[in-house]
Amino acid sequence: MSEQARTENTKKKLSDFFCFALYSAHKAMQRATRPAFTELGITYPQYLVLVTLWEKDGQLVNEIGHILYLESSTLTPVIKKLEAMGLVTRQRDPEDERKVRVKLTARGKRMEARAEPFFGAVKELTGLSDRRFEELQAEIVAVRDRLLEASSSR
């Protein structure tokens, strides 16, 4: 409504901000998926750690962090929480006492089946076709990787 279309004054509205689109879409996703996680008794970051372990059990804190783009300062508390909930165990590697290996417990493994419906539910929520869903995801990932490259080379 502001009729600023072709004026010299290129004052930007928040809706013009790419970074806000990402930021707000991320938060909307969190809000939309939180009830499902709450039902499972976990949070989204906890879920991400579990996904990482379901794919390959017994990874190091470091390795999980590399996959999730998280620092140990963030991961350590999350993993300790998962340990307190009885979903994973943490043990120092006898070969190299600096490393901590994270392993799923029986309960942690069983959680995978309970979380399985989550994957399809997200696509439903977005209202995208299978094809657009995959294309959009690929584009977002491509942008992410370009951003990571840009900030790592600084």
Added chain:
Amino acid sequence: MSEQARTENTKKKLSDFFCFALYSAHKAMQRATRPAFTELGITYPQYLVLVTLWEKDGQLVNEIGHILYLESSTLTPVIKKLEAMGLVTRQRDPEDERKVRVKLTARGKRMEARAEPFFGAVKELTGLSDRRFEELQAEIVAVRDRLLEASSSR
């Protein structure tokens, strides 16, 4: 590489997760833009509040929250921080003592010019063409709005 293309076992890798694409892209954007904000002496959420006020000064906490999708429990501390930094003022509305109006100070207004180069820099960082940049943003916003609608109607 895992050759799971058409197998019955539809075990999902993290890279298949749309929500993780959004989550990690958002974090990559934060990482890429943080140095610029640090140079301005502010953070990203603080910047968002300022953008809201640059567009329309003197808005209520409520109104800002509606635009940014943030609760008062998040906004109040952020705005108080901006006040402590001398960028905004907070004053109760004499007409309705429940409302708090947030106004830019002279310093807060001057910050707009300093932050101006930020907008174009983001597009550079993504490496997208003007056209794809706008299209992708529009698609992400559309997904966001669908997600918000889905979770509000629950």
Added chain:
DNA sequence: GGGTAAAAGATCGTATGCGATTGAATCGGA
């Protein structure tokens, strides 16, 4: 007009998230 409901911020508790630093263990080179 008075009492209940509703609105608007603020507060509290919990959970991320990251930069900087620390501590312990390991590595590597002179």
Added chain:
DNA sequence: TCCGATTCAATCGCATACGATCTTTTACCC
């Protein structure tokens, strides 16, 4: 071999973020 550099996880400080709750003020309704 031995000492500095590196690695890995953990800790600390700070800043979000949100649900639940609280306080104050206003609105509403009989």
